[in-house]
Amino acid sequence: CVNAQKRLQYLLCRFVETVSTSSKTPVALFLDDLQWADPASIAVIRLLLLSKPSRFFIFGSYRDYGVNEDDDNRLFIESLSD
Numbered sequence: 001c002v003n004a005q006k007r008l009q010y011l012l013c014r015f016v017e018t019v020s021t022s023s024k025t026p027v028a029l030f031l032d033d034l035q036w037a038d039p040a041s042i043a044v045i046r047l048l049l050l051s052k053p054s055r056f057f058i059f060g061s062y063r064d065y066g067v068n069e070d071d072d073n074r075l076f077i078e079s080l081s082d
Contacts, residue, residue: 020056031060
């Protein structure tokens with residue numbers, strides 16, 4: 001299962017890289033309700049941010065009400081502002 005997840009992450013990163021470099025205009029991805037994202041989704045978002053594909057932008061919304069202060073997703077989102 002871990003190998004399948006790693007392959008999917010790799011293929012998604014390659015897909016984003018291919019689409020963003022072959023497009024004449026910037027590509028944007030909007031993710032809503034990131035407070036409900038599962039760990040696998042957060043891992044993919046982290047990989048996409050670290051790979052820094054050209055002309056690819058990720059926008060997300062996160063509602064912090066009703067979420068614990070030590071929630072992993074909250075900590076991840078807060079780390080993005082550093």
